[in-house]
Amino acid sequence: MGLINCCSDAGAGAGRLARRSVLSGVGGLAALAGIAGCAPSGTTPAPAGTTAPSAQPPPRGKLELVLLGTQAGPPIEADRTGIASALIVDGRTYVIDCGRSAATQYLRAGLTLRSLSAIFLTHLHADHIADYYNFFMLGGHIPNTHKDSLAGPIAVYGPGPAGGLPAAFGGGQAPTVAPPAPGTAEMTEKAHEAYAYSTNIFMRDMSIRDPRTLSQVHEIALPEVGASYATTAPPTQPFPVMRDDRVQVTATLVPHGPVFPAFAFRFDTAYGSVTFSGDTAKTDNLITLARGTDILVHEAISVEGANPNPAVLDHMLQSHVLVQELGPIAQKAQAKKLVLSHIGDLVESPINIDKWTNWARQGYDGPVTVGQDLQRFVIA
């Protein structure tokens, strides 16, 4: 662990992590050999988004978080890829959300498809699922040049059907695509059907594995708290999602405008915990879930300079949290570190990292990192 200390997070609260050190850096799997974020002498660290793949095996005996993509929202931007994260525990990988380019970023991070154990979807907005089916359609059969493909089947945990659709914002009518509100299982099934021709050709031409055998979808059962698409996130205690020999995953319902269900997830391991807010407005449900977590990965938006009218701003704040209001959330949750991901700035791209960091520090005495694509953090 000595080399890891060279990269210790210099944030104000790092010293409070008595039993564990939380490290961050933008770099390849070389980071995990003890040089996280620290380039070997005489070299330059790879900038975000340009990390070369590494043949080194995933780490053992620690918990690692990789921000595969950090962008909020569907627009295709050049400087960030869509929201997706990975946790690596004892060599097994768990993916949280599959935004645009998630499958490519996964490989860029040096992770192997055969190490993928499970995928978790916080909700079914397009920016969280854009690359979901690519893991199966492209990563599931013909091995890449590193002879890597999914071991499969991959467990998928995601929302069930919403049960209905809300009225159009501002009144009026909106067209409806059918089925109107598919959950994760039907979404996956329809994807199999949508890409059937390619699958059928490849199964005849190259004897590929049937993509339908590569996933096991579990729609997350909701607790009896009276939640529905009309009441999306009533007070909820954390409830179990899955458990294996490496991770215990719990969830809560979070308010994300009209989206239902929308989840925050907490992963507890022998080495520490990471909590993902998902997309959410301010809610005590998240604070309860995240209490004492080692890393809180939280979404944030900035509207500074955009000057939205009050009605539009109010509508946005039913779905998201202003970056200036993040600090008190992390403080109240007693999170040991705050990492921003799912970053949305209505005015600037790329964002001003220093400005965002200072905003997020307000009201929080722990360390803050405004996340970048392929940035990694180790709890050891």
Ligand SMILES: [Zn+2]
């Ligand atoms: Zn989103």
Ligand SMILES: [Zn+2]
């Ligand atoms: Zn969303």
